[in-house]
Amino acid sequence: xxxxxxxxxxxxxxxxxxxxxxxxxxxxxxxxxxxxxxxxxxxxxxxxxxxxxxxxxxxxxxxxxxxxxxxxxxxxxxxxxxxxxxxxxxxxxxxxxxxxxxxxxxxxxxxxxxxxxxxxxxxxxxxxxxxxxxxxxxxxxxxxxxxxxxxxxxxxxxxxxxxxxxxxxxxxxxxxxxxxxxxxxxxxxxxxxxxxxxxxxxxxxxxxxxxxxxxxxxxxxxxxxxxxxxxxxxxxxxxxxxxxxxxxxxxxxxxxxxxxxxxxxxxxxxxxxxxxxxxxxxxxxxxxxxxxxxxxxxxxxxxxxxxxxxxxxxxxxxxxxxxxxxxxxxxxxxxxxxxxxxxxxxxxxxxxxxxxxxxxxxxxxxxxxxxxxxxxxxxxxxxxxxxxxxxxxxxxxxxxxxxxxxxxxxxxxxxxxxxxxxxxxxxxxxxxxxxxxxxxxxxxxxxxxxxxxxxxxxxxxxxxxxxxxxxxxxxxxxxxxxxxxxxxxxxxxxxxxxxxxxxxxxxxxxxxxxxxxxxxxxxxxxxxxxxxxxxxxxxxxxxxxxxxxxxxxxxxxxxxx
Numbered sequence: 001x002x003x004x005x006x007x008x009x010x011x012x013x014x015x016x017x018x019x020x021x022x023x024x025x026x027x028x029x030x031x032x033x034x035x036x037x038x039x040x041x042x043x044x045x046x047x048x049x050x051x052x053x054x055x056x057x058x059x060x061x062x063x064x065x066x067x068x069x070x071x072x073x074x075x076x077x078x079x080x081x082x083x084x085x086x087x088x089x090x091x092x093x094x095x096x097x098x099x100x101x102x103x104x105x106x107x108x109x110x111x112x113x114x115x116x117x118x119x120x121x122x123x124x125x126x127x128x129x130x131x132x133x134x135x136x137x138x139x140x141x142x143x144x145x146x147x148x149x150x151x152x153x154x155x156x157x158x159x160x161x162x163x164x165x166x167x168x169x170x171x172x173x174x175x176x177x178x179x180x181x182x183x184x185x186x187x188x189x190x191x192x193x194x195x196x197x198x199x200x201x202x203x204x205x206x207x208x209x210x211x212x213x214x215x216x217x218x219x220x221x222x223x224x225x226x227x228x229x230x231x232x233x234x235x236x237x238x239x240x241x242x243x244x245x246x247x248x249x250x251x252x253x254x255x256x257x258x259x260x261x262x263x264x265x266x267x268x269x270x271x272x273x274x275x276x277x278x279x280x281x282x283x284x285x286x287x288x289x290x291x292x293x294x295x296x297x298x299x300x301x302x303x304x305x306x307x308x309x310x311x312x313x314x315x316x317x318x319x320x321x322x323x324x325x326x327x328x329x330x331x332x333x334x335x336x337x338x339x340x341x342x343x344x345x346x347x348x349x350x351x352x353x354x355x356x357x358x359x360x361x362x363x364x365x366x367x368x369x370x371x372x373x374x375x376x377x378x379x380x381x382x383x384x385x386x387x388x389x390x391x392x393x394x395x396x397x398x399x400x401x402x403x404x405x406x407x408x409x410x411x412x413x414x415x416x417x418x419x420x421x422x423x424x425x426x427x428x429x430x431x432x433x434x435x436x437x438x439x440x441x442x443x444x445x446x447x448x449x450x451x452x453x454x455x456x457x458x459x460x461x462x463x464x465x466x467x468x469x470x471x472x473x474x475x476x477x478x479x480x481x482x483x484x485x486x487x488x489x490x491x492x493x494x495x496x497x498x499x500x501x502x503x504x505x506x507x508x509x510x511x512x513x514x515x516x517x518x519x520x521x522x523x524x525x526x527x528x529x530x531x532x533x534x535x536x537x538x539x540x541x542x543x544x545x546x547x548x549x550x551x552x553x554x555x556x557x558x559x560x561x
Contacts, residue, residue: 007114008122015126019095048141055148074229074245076149079222081170082241084138085177086212086219091134092181093208124279131178139170146170165251172268173244179271181208186278206338213342217349236260243267315410319417323472326394333473336392337425340385344378344430352437371441372449372506375434376499379457382426383464390418391547394473399545402471406543411469415538418472419465419531427457448516452509455523456502462530467537469544478547 058072146166150159188204222241229236229245236242237260246260327333351370393399431453438446509516 008118008125011114011119011122012125012129015123016129019126019130048145052145052148055145059148059151071230072226073149074249075226076223077146077166077170077248078225078229078239078241078245079219080142080146080149080166081173081244082219082222083142084135084170084174085241086216087138088131088134088174089177089181090209090212092131092178093205093212095130120279120282127182131175135171135174135178138174162252165248168251169244169248169264172247172264173241176240176244176264176268176271179268179275183271183274183278184208186275186282190278190281206334210338210342213339214346214349217346217353232256237263240264240267313413313416315413316417316420319414319471320420323390323417323421326473330394330473333389333392333394336389337386340382340389341425341429343385344382344426345433347381348374348377367441368510369503369507371434371438372503372510373499375430375453376456376502376506377495378430378434379427379453379460380495380498382430383422383457383460386422386426387418387464387468390421390472391470391475391477392473393475393477396474396476399471399474402474402543403545408539411541411543412535412538414471414543415465415468415534418468418470419461419534421472422461422465423458427454427461431457442510445510448513449506449510452506452516452519452523455520455527456505459523459527459530460498462527462534466530466534468534469538469541471543475545476547 055076059069147163150163150166184204219241225233229242236246243260243264246257247264249257250261327337352374431450435446435450438449442449505519509519
């Protein structure tokens with residue numbers, strides 16, 4: 001028997017590849033996903049070169065100023081530690097459902113002549129390989145930038161000792177991030193009731209992913225926080241990257257950072273201990289913890305009939321309920337929806353935090369412009385992202401049910417149901433979140449602005465959903481249908497045009513009620529025309545259950561059904 005055929009190697013390979021299996025991509029989608037990753041790699045390289053250029057300018061100016069270098073390098077190293085921490089934590093959170101052996105592993109592997117010790121050792125080895133892959137990849141990617149930050153270390157000490165202290169602290173920070181996610185899921189598996197384990201696990205996973213997306217703007221602000229590190233700001237004790245930056249300084253002999261170094265050490269030891277204890281406990285209670293007994297559920301009277309609640313549009317109501325149940329029960333789609341909304345919020349969070357809320361709003365044009373720009377930015381990001389979330393299939397093998405029940409009359413209602421979901425989550429929700437800030441700053445005039453915002457959001461949704469012909473979560477999905485760098489350039493140009501034009505329109509609506517009424521009528525009328533065209537087109541064309549590449553050749557479809 002070769003090494004490759006040994007049970008522990010086969011099991012480790014199985015668990016490791018399962019961590020990358022999203023479970024919803026067809027063969028064509030998997031190939032497209034590979035192209036998407038290559039395009040993302042090209043963007044990452046471009047971003048790294050841009051970051052390198054920025055740091056070259058910065059440290060070129062600090063080369064002859066040891067005091068300034070010593071102050072700036074702490075914040076920059078905290079940033080270079082935070083990026084791998086964020087990437088590793090995100091990867092572990094996405095794979096959260098696979099971090100521990102589950103019911104499928106129990107049913108299949110325990111029937112084989114394999115010991116529990118072997119199963120858990122293989123799972124742990126796969127987990128370490130998975131986390132180590134992201135830790136090594138992010139550190140290698142940031143290595144040129146990290147080396148650049150060390151150009152001034154010879155003026156304040158040894159470059160070798162500084163490099164070793166930074167490397168040790170950064171690796172420890174990444175291991176802390178990985179073990180923190182494992183510890184959270186381990187405690188969850190042990191403490192949650194068996195019949196609530198899947199739902200509870202999904203909630204925790206969604207909260208972690210959403211939190212990571214929201215803190216990304218704060219991570220990007222770390223290079224500008226040198227003064228906060230020098231003054232010992234109060235928030236440093238709450239920021240894990242600051243702990244490990246303090247550990248680096250302590251390793252170099254800075255006793256003033258001993259408290260942060262202690263926090264970093266204690267937090268790492270605590271997360272490792274919790275993760276190990278969870279693994280050991282789960283090892284001993286494998287069958288009792290992972291096996292979930294069936295739980296009978298009753299359907300409320302209000303949900304037993306679609307016709308009773310919505311007699312005019314039963315198909316649209318049924319699809320809406322299907323979307324609601326899918327988001328509530330599918331961990332994947334929960335993560336997509338929450339990640340989309342958190343990403344849209346995180347994009348504007350940094351600007352809102354930096355805004356000067358103490359000035360007189362009547363004369364602060366910059367603050368007003370920010371509050372007009374914010375919902376438009378959130379909509380621009382959330383609408384296409386929510387459309388993508390509805391396109392990701394739940395179980396392709398089950399879509400035959402929808403294929404068999406397709407009828408001409410229900411197609412328009414199906415398309416309308418998808419549009420209503422996007423309107424609710426990607427338009428109404430951002431407006432509702434920003435409305436209190438607009439009201440406190442602009443007063444009663446903000447009501448007219450919000451009506452215009454709703455009309456613009458409706459038009460954006462109708463334009464992007466004009467060709468929507470899917471039952472949500474039932475069609476195969478092919479990601480990255482275009483060249484990713486080109487798509488990003490086009491998206492950035494569209495973003496600048498959209499936010500600039502809509503910001504000016506909203507500013508004019510704020511100053512004149514007549515302008516607000518006119519814009520609402522114009523934009524809303526255009527959206528209504530697109531809605532009518534979408535409904536007519538939906539009746540003429542069949543539903544889509546297989547995603548299509550833009551380069552494919554399609555039939556003319558000169559038939560009504």
